Amino acid sequence: MSPVSLSARAAALLLPDWRAASGAPAYEALSDALRVLVIDGRVPLGVRLPAERGLADALGVSRTTVANAYARLRSDGFLVSLRGSGSVVHLPRDLVGRPDPERPGGVVGDDLLDLRKAAMHAAPEVAEAVERAVRYVPAALAGIGYDTVGDPGLRAAIADRYTERGLPTDPSQVVVTIGAQHAIALLARVLVRRGDTVLVESPTYPHAHEAFREAGGRLVGVPVDARTGWDATALETTLRRTAPAVAYLMPELHNPTGATMSAATRERLLTVAASTGTVVVADETMGELRIDGTPAPPLAAADPAVVMIGSAAKVFWGGLRIGWIRADPDLLQLLLLARPTGDLGTPVLDQLVARELVPRTAAVLAARRTALRTGRDDVVAALRARLPEWDVPSPDGGLTTWVGLGRPVSSALVLAARAEGVVLASGGVFGPDGGFERFLRVPYTMGAADRERMVEVLERAWARVGGEGTGVRGSLAAVV
Template sequence: MTRAYSVLAESGFLSARQGSAHLASLPIDHHRRGVGGALLPGTDTDSDTLDLTCAASRAPAGTIEAYTAALSVLPGYLTGTGYAIGGLPELRELIASRYGQRGLPTSADQIMVVNGGLAGVSLAARALIGVGDRVLAESPSYPNSLHAVRRCGGRLVPLPVEANGWDIELAEATIAASRPTSAVLIPDFHNPTGNLLSDEHRSRLAAALRRAGTVPIIDETMLEVRLDDADHPLPFAAHLARAVLVGSASKSHWGGLRIGWLRVPPGLRSRLAQLRLTEDLGAPLIEQLATIELLRQRFTLHPERRAELIAARQTMTELLPSAVPGARWVQPAGGLSLWVELPEASASALARTAARDGLLLSPGSQFAVAGGLERFVRLPYKDPAPVVKEAMSRLGEAWQRRHQHAEPGARSQPRPVVA
């Protein structure tokens, strides 16, 4: 028994306290890895730095058990080659069943498992976008998807998204005028604004895209990060059958799984499968097996995680007015961030000052399709409430001193947005 206690204490799962009491906890300090944000090469942070550039949370309860269960079934797969190019059939069945639950009948053949949502967007972009093609994208948007489109030679056509959502008439006009080949859209708790596109507006957007002959890539990575109770709109492909949907377990469960998927319209299946053969030949089996375990329990957020995020969002919205007087935002019903409008266009100066105070921020310009958005900053509430509280206190100090370090410098470039 004593030995068991000391093993737990050594590995950081138990802290000794005064008297005989012990406290069970998740390991802290040197036992934790990647707590600041992403483990991005060359951007190590000390353990005191609060990293708000990565909108992602730690693994929920049950993750270790899912991996343990995955290991216990792994032997059955070891006699095979281990290559599951489109994903394990059981996983594809499960994912297809979720689309059915959401009102979009789907067969397992339409699902291709990939290494996370970004890999899905990137693969679909390779399949759909050629050099010089116009591609509609929200501005702001998730920057890595924009980079993926640019890498294919796509020319981005920005569709402004405001704090309170899409201007659907402007979207219809932009689509009619530009007739884009493809589009990269995030209708479900849009990153970074958190907006949710209503069914009525999905249907109007789908009709405009249909008229223009556009095949959109619909990024549903944030879909299951639902914090407020409300009916969720239908998947976009229920309005436009040719839409490619991209899903991910990164935000509903854990980014370390690196599991995502595509829901592909039948006409695109063989092209995507061909392209996949030049990419990575499949996702790791152990993570696919662990994801099966996790999705069998729930597709949605773990209730503890949901409660934690709701509390963190509340803490942030309570403290933000005194940290940055005059800041404005619309509280999102889901997702992991507030998209905050500052009283002046100084987000980059604020981020540089905050970095010196141990708080890393992503200024709005990092999410813009074609520059601008300097009035905005994305603030993820992905950490427990006490950490959010400390972050808001550092933010308040940095806001007061934001003009002290206003000179831009190569060394103070904002950290790339990972998630």
């Protein structure tokens, strides 16, 4: 089977600032930038890189520059040459023994502080819910265990939670999924045909744009800023100009910026989307994790046609693989018809636990809010004090702050921090077409000792790759 190829154009889009942060020769800067794409997971293992001449033309450099960059990557073990297949992305032998479970290019050490997934440890209520759920196991075992719709009790609890938040909901409007990512992928498969335009935010949750691309969607981005939120004019213009089949948005505590869409922008979005026939999908995975201020009602409260995605992972525990879709029953029926080609149902035991937890959401959130406020305030204050040149917003909620670095060195900074055992996701991970090298998503979900360790490592990493204007020459190869 031939390797999947990365086109020269696609590679160039992933390399917008590859020379900006480096004082190294061009071929070294290019090989370092490509190395980062592999380590970040943006170029998967086994992918064939573009031909040297094609990439040289796309980047506006000489073929010799690309040839020398590829040679350096081969020497370091990140590329192999296969007869008839060109240059294929590979993992160096010394990284294969202990593979990183989330990204193909990382090394898992005993003292690794992995902060790529912004998440909290399990709420205490989870253990209690497991104990209570056991009493329903005998009845569940009487069934065959393949459940594509969802436990009736859990669907009722989810519907009640929406109703409490100002969105009257019937259980018939809810389907339970295997987490929010499964919900996104299922909606993409049903709502998007190959070649359809899909509007996404930029930056956005990376696995969402991956799912829509896999379904054949052509992505168009609209900017979101941590301080100013959505560019409402750009949002309206993009909707009218492209008439997308789907608009995937996170209007409440957007990931990664933490922004919340204003009431005026929400109204404008829904009015224009209705005129263009666009299905609006609102992802509320972070939506209930508000620290300050008053949450807005779910977006579907203003327009029943809006499709809502929710999840138990961020509020309760990431190991509880339960998500859901709230939509018109006709759309849910299409989703259920399409579902068996991808999965045969949501785990029954997880649903029994979630059925116990969802009615207790408000109590769990009260405790979470206290912990998140402490974490946010500590991290924001420490970063502002130790790295005053950074722009460090204090979001109203969510799990992270979207830091402006001022220089396009996010990947280099992440790699330098990785060398000291602190692993973060670079800004480019959150761009539908790369970019965002001037930003870094910094979580504040961990305990006090880990928060202090993270800030100390970032301070040292910044001094190495960004703080003194020294560039990143020689740093990346040493890190990996």
